[in-house]
Amino acid sequence: MAKTALRDQLLTTRGRRSLAERAEVADRIAAALLAAPEVRRAATVAAYVALGSEPGTARLLGALGAAGKRVLLPVLLPGDDLDWAVHTGDDDLVAARRGLLEPSSPRLGAEAIATADVVLVPGLAVSLDGARLGRGGGSYDRALGRVPVGTFTCVLLHDDEVGLDVPVEPHDRRVVAAASPAGITRLRR
Numbered sequence: 001m002a003k004t005a006l007r008d009q010l011l012t013t014r015g016r017r018s019l020a021e022r023a024e025v026a027d028r029i030a031a032a033l034l035a036a037p038e039v040r041r042a043a044t045v046a047a048y049v050a051l052g053s054e055p056g057t058a059r060l061l062g063a064l065g066a067a068g069k070r071v072l073l074p075v076l077l078p079g080d081d082l083d084w085a086v087h088t089g090d091d092d093l094v095a096a097r098r099g100l101l102e103p104s105s106p107r108l109g110a111e112a113i114a115t116a117d118v119v120l121v122p123g124l125a126v127s128l129d130g131a132r133l134g135r136g137g138g139s140y141d142r143a144l145g146r147v148p149v150g151t152f153t154c155v156l157l158h159d160d161e162v163g164l165d166v167p168v169e170p171h172d173r174r175v176v177a178a179a180s181p182a183g184i185t186r187l188r189r
Contacts, residue, residue, distance in 0.1 A: 014053035026056030028181035042117035130174035144173035
């Protein structure tokens, strides 16, 4: 129940943000991530196409591709697990379940996330010890369970969503960093 109440509160706050603020947030997060040494060194980045009031990822995805990075995007499977496919550009994105946009390129399998040097995930909040609050489907917790220890895992958030008290359950997977307009916050694990 605590997770549901926190999700509702955070989604309400996100829904009140103006389009101008959303664009600025997306630009500042992209700039922070593109300057991060882990992202600069990465050959493969697992990311996602932002949905609704999530901090935008369009500029970031374009910049990663322009920098020669191999970008993996999730494909939602029945049962809410994630498969992965290479992002080849916005023209390759197709409408999918739950209002998502997914790549139409060949699927690589659920284990493909383990090949990423950097894993960028959505969320609603994160605690200072890396506990991430997602939307409640468990898709990213399952995916993060396949990521090798030591991989740079980062949740994209608004500044006021970093450092919150996040309820944790046994299946929850932690991240090592948060990207927000203020920059990259390294989280204790």
